[in-house]
Amino acid sequence: MGVRQIGARVQRVEDDNLIRGNGKYLDDIQLPNMTHAAFLRSSMAHANISITDISQAQELPGVYAVFTYDSLPSSLASKTQLQTYPAPIIKQDACPDLLASKEVAHVGQAIAMVVASSRHIAEDACELIQINYSPLPVAVDVVAAAKPDSPLAHSHFKDNIAASLETKIGDVDTAFADCDDTLKLTFKQHRGGCHAMECRGVLGDWQQQLGELTLYSSTQCPYLVRRMVSRQLNCPESSIRVVAPDVGGGFGPKAGFYPEEALIAIASKELRKPVKWAEDRKEHFTATNQQRDQIWELEVGFKNTGEITAIKGHVTHDSGAFLNYGLLLSATTLMPLPGPYKIKNLHVTLDTVYTNTVSTSPVRGAGRPNAAFAMDRVMDTVARRLSIDPADMRQINLVKNEDFPYQPGSKHRNGSIMTYDSGDYTGMLDMVKDMADYDGFRKEQKEAREKGKYLGIGLACFIEDTGMGPYEGVNVRVDVSGNIIASTGAASQGQGHSTVISQVIAEMLDIDISKIRVESGDTGKFPHGVGAIGSRVGVNVGLAANDAAGQVKLKAIKLASMVLDKTEDELELLDGAVRVRSDSNQYVTLADLALQLSPAVAGKLPDGFETAGLEAISYLSTDYMPHSSGANIAKVEVDIVTGGIKILDYYVVHDCGRILNPMIVDGQIIGGVVHGIGNAMFEQMVYDDAGNPMTTNYGDYLLPLASEMPEIHVAHIETPSPANPMGLKGAGEGGTIPAIGAMINAIEDALTPFDAYVAQYPVTPEYVLDLVDTAKIAAE
Amino acid sequence: MQDQQIEMQVNGKPVSGVAESRTHLGDFLRQTAGLTGTHLGCEHGVCGACTVIVNGDAVRSCLMLAVQANNCEVTTIEGIAEEDGSLHPLQEAFQNNHALQCGFCTAGMITSLYAFLSENPSRSDEEIREAISGNICRCTGYQGIVLAAKEAAEKLAKR
Numbered sequence: 020m021g022v023r024q025i026g027a028r029v030q031r032v033e034d035d036n037l038i039r040g041n042g043k044y045l046d047d048i049q050l051p052n053m054t055h056a057a058f059l060r061s062s063m064a065h066a067n068i069s070i071t072d073i074s075q076a077q078e079l080p081g082v083y084a085v086f087t088y089d090s091l092p093s094s095l096a097s098k099t100q101l102q103t104y105p106a107p108i109i110k111q112d113a114c115p116d117l118l119a120s121k122e123v124a125h126v127g128q129a130i131a132m133v134v135a136s137s138r139h140i141a142e143d144a145c146e147l148i149q150i151n152y153s154p155l156p157v158a159v160d161v162v163a164a165a166k167p168d169s170p171l172a173h174s175h176f177k178d179n180i181a182a183s184l185e186t187k188i189g190d191v192d193t194a195f196a197d198c199d200d201t202l203k204l205t206f207k208q209h210r211g212g213c214h215a216m217e218c219r220g221v222l223g224d225w226q227q228q229l230g231e232l233t234l235y236s237s238t239q240c241p242y243l244v245r246r247m248v249s250r251q252l253n254c255p256e257s258s259i260r261v262v263a264p265d266v267g268g269g270f271g272p273k274a275g276f277y278p279e280e281a282l283i284a285i286a287s288k289e290l291r292k293p294v295k296w297a298e299d300r301k302e303h304f305t306a307t308n309q310q311r312d313q314i315w316e317l318e319v320g321f322k323n324t325g326e327i328t329a330i331k332g333h334v335t336h337d338s339g340a341f342l343n344y345g346l347l348l349s350a351t352t353l354m355p356l357p358g359p360y361k362i363k364n365l366h367v368t369l370d371t372v373y374t375n376t377v378s379t380s381p382v383r384g385a386g387r388p389n390a391a392f393a394m395d396r397v398m399d400t401v402a403r404r405l406s407i408d409p410a411d412m413r414q415i416n417l418v419k420n421e422d423f424p425y426q427p428g429s430k431h432r433n434g435s436i437m438t439y440d441s442g443d444y445t446g447m448l449d450m451v452k453d454m455a456d457y458d459g460f461r462k463e464q465k466e467a468r469e470k471g472k473y474l475g476i477g478l479a480c481f482i483e484d485t486g487m488g489p490y491e492g493v494n495v496r497v498d499v500s501g502n503i504i505a506s507t508g509a510a511s512q513g514q515g516h517s518t519v520i521s522q523v524i525a526e527m528l529d530i531d532i533s534k535i536r537v538e539s540g541d542t543g544k545f546p547h548g549v550g551a552i553g554s555r556v557g558v559n560v561g562l563a564a565n566d567a568a569g570q571v572k573l574k575a576i577k578l579a580s581m582v583l584d585k586t587e588d589e590l591e592l593l594d595g596a597v598r599v600r601s602d603s604n605q606y607v608t609l610a611d612l613a614l615q616l617s618p619a620v621a622g623k624l625p626d627g628f629e630t631a632g633l634e635a636i637s638y639l640s641t642d643y644m645p646h647s648s649g650a651n652i653a654k655v656e657v658d659i660v661t662g663g664i665k666i667l668d669y670y671v672v673h674d675c676g677r678i679l680n681p682m683i684v685d686g687q688i689i690g691g692v693v694h695g696i697g698n699a700m701f702e703q704m705v706y707d708d709a710g711n712p713m714t715t716n717y718g719d720y721l722l723p724l725a726s727e728m729p730e731i732h733v734a735h736i737e738t739p740s741p742a743n744p745m746g747l748k749g750a751g752e753g754g755t756i757p758a759i760g761a762m763i764n765a766i767e768d769a770l771t772p773f774d775a776y777v778a779q780y781p782v783t784p785e786y787v788l789d790l791v792d793t794a795k796i797a798a799e
Numbered sequence: 800m801q802d803q804q805i806e807m808q809v810n811g812k813p814v815s816g817v818a819e820s821r822t823h824l825g826d827f828l829r830q831t832a833g834l835t836g837t838h839l840g841c842e843h844g845v846c847g848a849c850t851v852i853v854n855g856d857a858v859r860s861c862l863m864l865a866v867q868a869n870n871c872e873v874t875t876i877e878g879i880a881e882e883d884g885s886l887h888p889l890q891e892a893f894q895n896n897h898a899l900q901c902g903f904c905t906a907g908m909i910t911s912l913y914a915f916l917s918e919n920p921s922r923s924d925e926e927i928r929e930a931i932s933g934n935i936c937r938c939t940g941y942q943g944i945v946l947a948a949k950e951a952a953e954k955l956a957k958r
Contacts, residue, residue: 037902040836040876267903513901
């Protein structure tokens with residue numbers, strides 16, 4: 020043994036099952052006597068409803084029950100979904116009724132749930148339920164909805180503002196008075212939905228004899244689901260086990276708690292049968308949280324040297340119909356400002372606005388891609404005004420290496436003072452320019468323009484706060500077979516966490532990775548957990564696994580010194596056994612040591628051992644949040660006749676501190692970049708004026724496909740974070756966060772001869788042609 | 800809804816069952832044949848996750864009714880590995896090249912590529928990207944999948 024694991028390109032332990040078709044996703048689980056649920060959902064964006072007949076549905080052969088608001092059990096703490104993240108600054112809090120009682124607020128809101136012997140029958144029965152809709156005025160467009168005279172998204176509110184937030188650094192007024200020049204820029208950001216290839220799903224299995232519920236959910240956060248089901252159903256947390264089986268992608272929207280999770284639990288308990296609901300793709304478009312619209316209006320003050328001295332502005336953020344994920348998306352939009360740039364004065368306000376559309380919550384990166392986009396658009400726009408190269412513009416404004424640890428003057432949403440712990444922002448920019456042959460491309464671009472070919476290059480620099488606490492614990496246990504069982508609260512949706520945990524433990528205990536079994540995503544296996552959100556799991560489980568395995572190692576050596584009658588210094592842990600350093604044939608295996616600490620032997624623990632088992636638990640986490648960072652370059656060619664955009668190449672330099680598994684990190688980055696490209700060019704959730712969703716299938720709503728994606732070149736620098744003993748920083752979202760900015764800057768750069776300003780994304784071919792046409796008209 | 804008696808060869812073994820006329824092949828394979836390796840991602844024929852091979856052709860099992868596959872030969876992801884249980888070159892290459900993360904689209908990716916490469920394993924990057932342009936992956940950004948397809952193609956060409 021003695022094989023280096025941490026930092027090695029170790030193949031994933033998850034893969035074998037998945038490539039053979041042996042994965043176990045939610046809809047693959049079959050239980051005896053299992054029944055199937057389907058939901059009747061609102062067909063109107065805003066209306067008062069009355070349910071006039073459910074008898075035909077109830078009488079359909081195979082139907083077990085039809086649930087409506089009125090028939091939900093009175094034992095519930097509330098028939099309205101409880102706020103997942105309460106906050107005092109929420110002025111008007113709207114969470115949906117588990118099933119709509121009187122007023123529906125978006126197309127897709129659940130009105131009734133049918134449970135039947137098959138999904139087909141349950142859906143047939145939904146069609147037999149009679150609903151009367153009395154339409155109400157709708158608020159659809161977020162800008163209009165933010166105005167005081169707008170129709171109300173919820174008729175009992177005084178306006179559509181859920182909450183107002185702000186971030187404030189320095190003294191903006193004085194800085195504006197002192198700057199050389201100012202400019203204003205306005206843009207609309209539209210990030211799409213979740214679109215994990217596996218939709219959501221829930222399977223409830225209430226065991227009446229035990230008084231216990233097992234709830235399977237394709238969730239990112241099983242402990243949050245347990246907490247919310249416990250609160251909602253008014254039953255002890257210990258009577259609920261939530262299991263996230265193999266989950267087919269998460270990307271944020273699966274991190275929330277949804278009415279269906281409570282409803283399936285209720286149905287299973289009421290019917291005393293397992294009840295399964297697998298969301299279909301149309302439901303995913305109308306009932307799973309999305310991210311969608313933000314309108315940004317910024318004013319920038321700067322010196323003629325290119326130094327940006329002040330930014331002020333306002334963001335109008337579309338909450339959709341409800342606020343069931345609290346203000347996390349709003350908060351993560353403002354919090355990262357001013358990004359990697361040293362801007363001392365900033366004041367940006369944000370209104371979270373209700374509309375009669377699907378609720379919003381974080382999608383990969385949450386508000387961070389929006390904030391990064393804003394900053395990179397500021398850089399390019401000011402650079403253009405001053406005729407400074409965009410790369411030079413960034414070098415002028417980036418936080419320098421000597422500034423670390425750098426405090427931009429803002430606060431993290433957890434209340435701590437924001438600190439950029441470490442990095443090399445300017446070095447990464449130089450590096451990515453070299454990779455992309457930035458200067459060479461400028462020459463190529465000039466020559467191409469002379470031939471009527473429009474090439475563009477776009478830059479983006481970003482930071483990401485990662486590894487948020489409080490913890491993601493790991494228990495490491497050596498069992499009597501000599502296998503290691505690692506259990507953790509962290510759930511996975513494809514990030515390879517089991518592999519990473521195994522690597523860390525294998526290195527500490529010098530044991531083959533195949534001897535390690537990781538149990539995760541199951542509240543029955545580990546007491547506390549958070550979930551896979553905010554690029555936090557690698558950092559937290561990495562630290563906890565390393566610490567727990569380290570404790571197991573100490574425990575093993577301590578016991579072995581008694582067994583082998585040697586001092587601890589004379590011993591080492593090697594290849595699954597504690598051995599005498601001077602004679603490796605004298606050893607005791609980890610399995611034998613585990614047996615000594617098991618209850619089967621001797622009737623007492625060895626002297627000096629206070630805890631059972633050869634195991635240890637750790638909740639070690641990072642002291643403060645480490646910041647990952649990076650610099651990206653996109654190269655595009657824009658066809659001004661068709662409006663088509665070809666992505667020529669994409670370059671990434673990323674710093675996530677000490678890398679645990681470069682293969683997995685590269686996978687996260689590349690996949691994340693493509694998600695950002697999807698936002699920049701393809702993904703668009705469209706509503707008509709009445710609030711009807713117009714894009715509810717993958718013919719209308721476009722996702723990035725292999726045929727359009729460029730080769731993505733990834734390089735890393737590793738500046739270990741001083742915030743934790745392993746130097747770790749997160750990597751899950753660092754691909755997505757800068758990608759939209761790099762892409763839009765590249766597209767705008769290609770259209771420089773037309774003096775185009777890209778004011779929105781996704782940039783569709785139609786929009787490109789509009790930009791070109793506008794320029795032509797202006798020239799005439 | 801009229802029930803239909805359906806017989807087919809799935810992964811070389813006979814499968815028979817009764818299904819409603821409206822049952823699509825994907826549901827039949829998952830529910831009646833118990834082969835849950837085939838995943839349903841959109842059920843409107845765009846995402847490609849449910850791709851299986853019917854009489855040699857890659858087919859979206861959500862767009863084909865089970866009755867239409869009566870008496871057909873079907874290969875699903877569970878039938879891709881070699882008879883001795885060792886991995887098919889495509890599966891091996893998927894693991895080697897980190898061509899999967901959550902694994903949900905993987906069955907469709909592998910079956911699509913299996914059918915595509917069986918016609919001619921010598922394929923360019925561009926042809927490979929085109930071949931999987933009907934399969935959506937939200938995790939990987941496709942790069943690992945293209946690399947995996949090339950690696951597998953080289954091995955298959957030598958067979």
